[in-house]
Amino acid sequence: MKAWLSRLQNDLDFVPSSPKELAAYELSHALPDIPCRIETDPAMDEGYRISHSPDGTYLITGGTTGVLYGAYALICRVLCGESLPDEFRSSPQYALRMINCWDNADGSVERGYSGRSLFFEGGHLQYDPFRMRELGRLLASVGLNVLCINNVNVHFPAQLLLEDYLGEAAALADLLRPFGVRLMFSVDFSQPMRHGIPTADPLDPAVQAWWKETAARVWKAIPDLAGFLVKADSEGRPGPFTYGRNHADGANMLAEAVRPFGGSIIWRCFVYNCRQDWRDTKTDRPKAAWEHYAFLDGQFADNVILQVKHGPFDFQVREPLSPLLLGMKKTHMAMELQLAQEYTGHQIDIYTMIPMWRELFEELPESNIMSLAAVSNLGRDENYTGHPLAAVNLFTYGLLAWDPQTDAKEAVTRWARLTYAFSPADESSLVSLLLSSRRTYEKYTAPLGIGWMITPHDHYGPNPSGYEYDLWGTYHKANRDAVGIDRTAAGTGYLLQYPDSLQQKYGDPVTCPDLYILFFHRLPYTFRMKDGRTLIQRIYDDHFDGFSETQAMAETIRSLPFPEEDRKVILDRMDRQLCNAKEWCDIINTFFFRLSGFRDEHGRTIYD
């Protein structure tokens, strides 16, 4: 398999002109002993059908890119030793299955933990074509089809993607096209002002004309560009609010400009007051997205997609589903996930995300959204994801974006088998470890949905009061008696943004799932959880458990026969995770002990 994997990379003579040609190449090298045929049926678009003839031949029929997805599906199943039915059909649930890179033109990556940018260096678009080919394959092999290469915070000179860098960007699009991967650009809402127009007001004719001309020029260079991604009026970015316009005004103006070319506007809904006074108890940050967007439902053009983070805060270990994803039925919506482990261990701590994503889809009707996006965890490190095991998140994200019903264990097992080909026992150990890693991380960090006890700015390691008096609207207000924010009708009212069923589920601390309880409720340390434990004892227990589970995880990791290049990195990071888990466990327990005065019922050490 390794020979196959490196072949495409090294085969300089092979420049695929189409997904079909690429599919044939991949099949012939990955499965040299299995006869395959490929037929294109453009009507099938991204879908495919794999039929197994009695003579042993596989026939893959699919749309232009569907044949490539079919080929990778077949290769995956054969290499995993899975049997296929005689006829297997598949097509993706979501049309846009996106990766958002937060790469800056200077080569840095915002919240990147895998080295520098794959696309930029020193203020220039600059990439290794061989790595681009490998990247295209990484994405295509799991069905991902849109790659936004620059940060949503568009720092100069990333604006030049629409200008001086457009030619090179078009060359990159050419490289990725055979993989079915289309580029997307993050754009700066105020970009017309770089060109002598004194405003970026979306209702200004000069602004509208500039964007139309720009779109025409950009799509001429890259006819299959997927669209523009926009972060407006958020954390200091420019946007329509400056001109007294709303976000439908802003998004629709851009949508009009890109419509003739089939482009989409992906409009991020991450708008909140990031200069909140900690004394202000009326403002509750999780309410912000709903307040800014819900009333605009039905007013967005049909080629606008609102991209909403999965939870109402910002990629914490546990948040309930954003109510906006449930409430805007007349608007095209995308859910945004984050593969980059910003708050979840920096790709030092092991944190496999698919169990969390599965929980989200339990609340979210699949058809409520039309697309999925994920912030990239990729970078220039040799292994692309910094921690070799973090690659499972890219892989399983692709499978889930194709089919949100993807089973978590099946997906992780497939990744483990293709990556390491361990013995069944070792594979089972690794899969269990990965599947439980998110709960373990959750246990040793901020308790029970409260979030934000992490070191500010850096977002790694504990700082239980680090955000408490800051401007970010992320408070727990722990005192000697109680902790948490009441977000019910009696409190900030955030809960009222949900449909009735979820209001009922979360509204009463007696019925609210324990793991969400401090997100929705302010509770005394003596509150009895569903299993009879007090809240404070539950906090202590989770933290001690989280650390001991990490110790067990380290034992397992040391026992597994990783290849040497991975082993070195994995063991080093495991040591750092152990230190991190110990700090979290002890600091959170001490923090709550100092406040509450309750000792651990089991007499374990909590430092004064």
Next chain:
Amino acid sequence: MKAWLSRLQNDLDFVPSSPKELAAYELSHALPDIPCRIETDPAMDEGYRISHSPDGTYLITGGTTGVLYGAYALICRVLCGESLPDEFRSSPQYALRMINCWDNADGSVERGYSGRSLFFEGGHLQYDPFRMRELGRLLASVGLNVLCINNVNVHFPAQLLLEDYLGEAAALADLLRPFGVRLMFSVDFSQPMRHGIPTADPLDPAVQAWWKETAARVWKAIPDLAGFLVKADSEGRPGPFTYGRNHADGANMLAEAVRPFGGSIIWRCFVYNCRQDWRDTKTDRPKAAWEHYAFLDGQFADNVILQVKHGPFDFQVREPLSPLLLGMKKTHMAMELQLAQEYTGHQIDIYTMIPMWRELFEELPESNIMSLAAVSNLGRDENYTGHPLAAVNLFTYGLLAWDPQTDAKEAVTRWARLTYAFSPADESSLVSLLLSSRRTYEKYTAPLGIGWMITPHDHYGPNPSGYEYDLWGTYHKANRDAVGIDRTAAGTGYLLQYPDSLQQKYGDPVTCPDLYILFFHRLPYTFRMKDGRTLIQRIYDDHFDGFSETQAMAETIRSLPFPEEDRKVILDRMDRQLCNAKEWCDIINTFFFRLSGFRDEHGRTIYD
């Protein structure tokens, strides 16, 4: 007066060749109507005598530099409208009256709040000769005589002061010499290793030889260089510990090298464990200096001076005197103060230091130390000190280093009069404001000697638990019942490093001065202070008072007729101080309210 002040600056033809010539120049321009004569008596060294003849002539007699100090003393008194006795004699208490600049070769200033370095830019020694002349006068006019121009943390390429930059440094020494100001360099203990020597072991003959040769070369270029300043084995700096040697070994080796040239080694005693585990209650950072140095008393060469920060921590608003300054009777000692307002308001908040310095000298026999040093608050800002009122600290430091009995009010009044020449009422308002500013800052920041509730790294603004779980050994361990560290014999034992009288003064919370009480004791919030208030109520009262005093200060500041260039800066910073004081007041009160549950007895607002 303004004309006189700018004259030296602009008089390009006048290049003083000696302090005497400079003294004559200054007298003739500052006091053109007063006949003066100057006579040199080398035996008087830095001292001077001013005699007033019946014919109205002043005769200044003094040593080589003494005549200049005499001239400035006369100018100061005349311009202040003070009368002089017929004969007035003065000589400095301390031989070395030093300014330590923490300037880096790249032009930045560590903990600098007055712009970039006056001496360095872009990795080069680079200065404006006219500003150097003004600087020399600033220092000489208040009797300061040693200027260490580079950071004690010697970051590359500052090492080149002993090498490539030596010629330019010698030219700088020439500029400053007529002002009686001698240069000093911070040196890197591992510098021999930049020259092919594989070690910096102080007992290694090659190392010793390198320093001897280097000293010979350096003093040849600058024959009156005051010495080398060394930060060794501290916060990551190299030092003798690497080689299993003690600090007497290290300092004496350097002392031997500089002895033939009359140089001194100023050896900083800022050694502590800066990687402390917060769980470790055995280690108490204030004990560190004593533990590292006291046993070496008597072992240092006579041209070594141990430079000890005034308190056992690090320039907090209130610390008791470092016990090391009382305990090493057989060693030459310097006390280090900090004009740079690192923890005391960044030259945004008004903070006049001389009241604090006077308190230190109440505990410290003058003769226990032979020198004073102060970290500079100077930078390239037009006004040198960022905040115009911060200049009072440089001025009064000079007076105090000359005569530690200097009266605080008299010194501040003199500065105010020379600087602004206000009406008596306005002058009195300004002087009162300056003299009370330290207590005001103290009231709204960390309470009662506890320190370290400041934002980590940046050291401006409140973060009550910012250091609590960090590596710096600076913990308050506040919990729901009590706050503070017991440093008595029953606790960490730090108090035992003091002479009996101070052990008695501080040892019992009933006798310990309230303002030091949380430095030495861990106390319940219900503890009764000397005036009957509880500890928690005292904390609340101080914070509300500190903020309202700041509001009153702002009123006063707005009413004063500062010249326009100062007024703009002062008002802007006053607004920032008001915000800072409000944040401190509310956050500290909320922090303790959440912990203790006690409400303010007077019903003022403390946020939940």
